[in-house]
Amino acid sequence: MTDQESIDPEVISADEQDEETGTTLVLPEHALPDKLYLIPVSNRPFFPAQVQPLVFSSEDWEETLQRVSQSPHKVVGLSYVAGMPGDGTKVDPEDFPEVGCTVKIHNVVGEGEQIQFIALGMQRFRIKQWLRKRPPYLVQVEYPDSVQDDSDEIKAYALALIQAIKELIPLNPLYSEELKNYLNRFSPKDPSPLADFAAAITTAPGQDLQDVLETLKVQRRMEKVLVLIRKEQEVARLQGEINAEVNRKISKHQREFFLREQLKVIQKELGISKDDRTAEIEEFESRLEALKVPETARKKIDDELKKLSILEVGSPEYAICRNYLDWATSVPWGRFSEDNLDLDFARKVLDEDHDGLEDVKDRIIEFLAVGAFKKEISGSIMLLVGPPGVGKTSIGRSVAKSLGRKFYRFSLGGMQDEAEIKGHRRTYVGALPGKLVQALKEVDVANPVIMLDEIDKIGASYRGDPASALLEVLDPEQNSEFLDHYLDMRIDLSKVLFVSTANQLDTIPGPLLDRMDTIRLSGYITEEKLAIARNHLWPKLLKNAGLKKAQLKISDATLKALIEGYAREAGVRHLEKLLQKIIRKAVVVLLKGKQKSLSVTIKSLEEYLGAPYFRQEKVIDGVGVVTGLAWTSMGGATLPVEAGLIHRQRAGFKLTGKLGDVMKESAEIAYSYVSSQTGQFGADENFFEKAFIHLHVPEGATPKDGPSAGVTMATALISLARGKKPRAVAMTGELTLTGRVLAVGGIREKVIAARRQGISELVLPEENRRDYDELPDYIRSGMTVHFASVYSDAYQVMFGKKTARKTPKKKTGN
Numbered sequence: 001m002t003d004q005e006s007i008d009p010e011v012i013s014a015d016e017q018d019e020e021t022g023t024t025l026v027l028p029e030h031a032l033p034d035k036l037y038l039i040p041v042s043n044r045p046f047f048p049a050q051v052q053p054l055v056f057s058s059e060d061w062e063e064t065l066q067r068v069s070q071s072p073h074k075v076v077g078l079s080y081v082a083g084m085p086g087d088g089t090k091v092d093p094e095d096f097p098e099v100g101c102t103v104k105i106h107n108v109v110g111e112g113e114q115i116q117f118i119a120l121g122m123q124r125f126r127i128k129q130w131l132r133k134r135p136p137y138l139v140q141v142e143y144p145d146s147v148q149d150d151s152d153e154i155k156a157y158a159l160a161l162i163q164a165i166k167e168l169i170p171l172n173p174l175y176s177e178e179l180k181n182y183l184n185r186f187s188p189k190d191p192s193p194l195a196d197f198a199a200a201i202t203t204a205p206g207q208d209l210q211d212v213l214e215t216l217k218v219q220r221r222m223e224k225v226l227v228l229i230r231k232e233q234e235v236a237r238l239q240g241e242i243n244a245e246v247n248r249k250i251s252k253h254q255r256e257f258f259l260r261e262q263l264k265v266i267q268k269e270l271g272i273s274k275d276d277r278t279a280e281i282e283e284f285e286s287r288l289e290a291l292k293v294p295e296t297a298r299k300k301i302d303d304e305l306k307k308l309s310i311l312e313v314g315s316p317e318y319a320i321c322r323n324y325l326d327w328a329t330s331v332p333w334g335r336f337s338e339d340n341l342d343l344d345f346a347r348k349v350l351d352e353d354h355d356g357l358e359d360v361k362d363r364i365i366e367f368l369a370v371g372a373f374k375k376e377i378s379g380s381i382m383l384l385v386g387p388p389g390v391g392k393t394s395i396g397r398s399v400a401k402s403l404g405r406k407f408y409r410f411s412l413g414g415m416q417d418e419a420e421i422k423g424h425r426r427t428y429v430g431a432l433p434g435k436l437v438q439a440l441k442e443v444d445v446a447n448p449v450i451m452l453d454e455i456d457k458i459g460a461s462y463r464g465d466p467a468s469a470l471l472e473v474l475d476p477e478q479n480s481e482f483l484d485h486y487l488d489m490r491i492d493l494s495k496v497l498f499v500s501t502a503n504q505l506d507t508i509p510g511p512l513l514d515r516m517d518t519i520r521l522s523g524y525i526t527e528e529k530l531a532i533a534r535n536h537l538w539p540k541l542l543k544n545a546g547l548k549k550a551q552l553k554i555s556d557a558t559l560k561a562l563i564e565g566y567a568r569e570a571g572v573r574h575l576e577k578l579l580q581k582i583i584r585k586a587v588v589v590l591l592k593g594k595q596k597s598l599s600v601t602i603k604s605l606e607e608y609l610g611a612p613y614f615r616q617e618k619v620i621d622g623v624g625v626v627t628g629l630a631w632t633s634m635g636g637a638t639l640p641v642e643a644g645l646i647h648r649q650r651a652g653f654k655l656t657g658k659l660g661d662v663m664k665e666s667a668e669i670a671y672s673y674v675s676s677q678t679g680q681f682g683a684d685e686n687f688f689e690k691a692f693i694h695l696h697v698p699e700g701a702t703p704k705d706g707p708s709a710g711v712t713m714a715t716a717l718i719s720l721a722r723g724k725k726p727r728a729v730a731m732t733g734e735l736t737l738t739g740r741v742l743a744v745g746g747i748r749e750k751v752i753a754a755r756r757q758g759i760s761e762l763v764l765p766e767e768n769r770r771d772y773d774e775l776p777d778y779i780r781s782g783m784t785v786h787f788a789s790v791y792s793d794a795y796q797v798m799f800g801k802k803t804a805r806k807t808p809k810k811k812t813g814n
């Protein structure tokens, strides 16, 4: 049977005609049509007594709705098709339920791809026959009546339903007050629309609702709806409980929030101090106003400020966030002190603060001159190397003073953790930024002088290698982007002037050493120490003790005796301590009040300091004893070497004195060389064939390694073989097996050490002649120096009559 065949020609009129099927829909006024256009809906069925706006796709349903809205009755059938595929245009008629709901459509509005209207539920229909099985779907329908007894039972059901709906209203705002009024439309006497309305307001599943729609017996329908309403009440109750719980939690926070806000307002009104958080945020913001923070860092700070404003004040996160902000806003972003690049002033400062050290001062002035020329001190890094107490730190301070820069010093000695330089990541408990950020915070300018002390004692461990972190700090290419792990920000260190100090160069990692300009401070001779003590240490210490110059006097001769007897080390720190000790003891005497002033004399030195550590002695002499010269991180030192004959039964050689490997080797070389050449040096040719020799290097305090004692040891052995005392000359030089004398390091320190010991004649390698010639006059003056290129040159000096080259004695000014 085709659609065409199914049409009843009786009901067709000319003005209401379905174009395709030719069916005309004629209706008496207010009556429902017996032929209906159908639209399938997928969410839930529509009920009579329901009023609701509906939206459909224009493309699919515009034609159907147009036809309906042009008809006089404006009625369309809505059928609930569960699990409808797509937009409903391809639903199989078999899938349409028998029963649906007619709705009258009002206010049809087409907007873009959608068409909407208000649907007013009218009555159930039942499909009798399909007239067209594709959109616009057309069916012939009938309108089944609800079956209803006029019993009290039905009334009771109706009242129960009204009651249930009323109970639902306060449980869920969805069922608003309006519904209550709406309920008044229904009377218990006409319970069918009431049951439909009740079903329509539930959120029951579509199938359950369709079941209600299809139930024509009103009492049965009401039973089913009551069950649905009860379920709805249960859901609403549960929902209410959840809401209450959520509200309880929120309101606690809100309560605190409001109270805090109120407190703020009250405090502001009364001019009382602000709460911590506000005060802190304001403090950070005011710091930021005075800084030029780079954009990326600023963004990070702003994010943290936002976080701080919402975190709970007592929480650990708050403390972490506040600490972070404290550090981040304490970095002196873009704040610089102005450099004073006046070289005359710099020289004046250096001269005022330090005696001697002329070459060091010259180097520093050269360094500053480059900066003055460029109008910017940056790029190179100074490394001051020298024994303890020679004034490395105080030179660094003077550089800062002369430039008008802030000074910060920290020691790298023993540092093993990279985090000390670069900071700990913020995830660590108690994390802190690295030393460099700490330094910048302390000095509050981005261009201080930072002194990296004891760079030669930097360590390494499983916690990372601080030396490699330092490389990043000291590399001018990288240090404008230095990354501190704690702040997680890039910081510009390129304007910082780094000055490092070390006692020795050997232990400084090569790449680090490469980046620095080395300036040597080699230790002081007695005259220099005397000047330093007289002009700097003594006045400073007197002042610290609150004494006047006239109250405690010390003569130059006493100072000299003090230096020679008690303070022979390269630097002046020990000397300073001794002077301090003298002043302390003198203060006790002065306080007793018997004397108004005191003079420290050579004689009273022992009272103040005990017996001298050193007696004035020349070179230790004797057969087989020779004075060598050593150079260590503590400065230069004299190093006696002794050779002794144990017995003459067989040849043998024994070494003692805690010697390093290199020194042991040079002893062996000296032994081999001398024993093979004995005849040449005026000794019995066969002396070493039956001689058990013991070579010893005393002076336990001096670390002994390096090749420079070769010539000294050879001389000791020859002296022993010849049974002749060598001359009182100190010597240094590496010896080869063939008797060549090679250059050694630390000439300056060694010469100074010899002078301190009162030795004025030396043998040095010819290859070191230039080093000696470059020494300042005051170190060379009065010294007699012989240069040896082969051992026999040295031999001539020690045992023969070699003519000496004597540096004319000059007045040193001290």
Ligand SMILES: Nc1ncnc2c1ncn2[C@@H]1O[C@H](COP(=O)(O)OP(=O)(O)OP(=O)(O)O)[C@@H](O)[C@H]1O
Binding pocket: 353, 354, 355, 356, 357, 386, 387, 388, 389, 390, 391, 392, 393, 394, 395, 501, 502, 503, 532, 536, 537, 571, 572, 573, 576
């Ligand atoms: N040439 C000098 N003129 C004046 N005072 C000096 C001179 N050299 C050192 N001093 C004084 O000696 C003391 C020790 O010096 P400083 O601390 O600078 O030594 P240092 O070389 O840094 O030692 P360390 O390697 O142990 O750190 C300071 O009081 C310093 O002022």
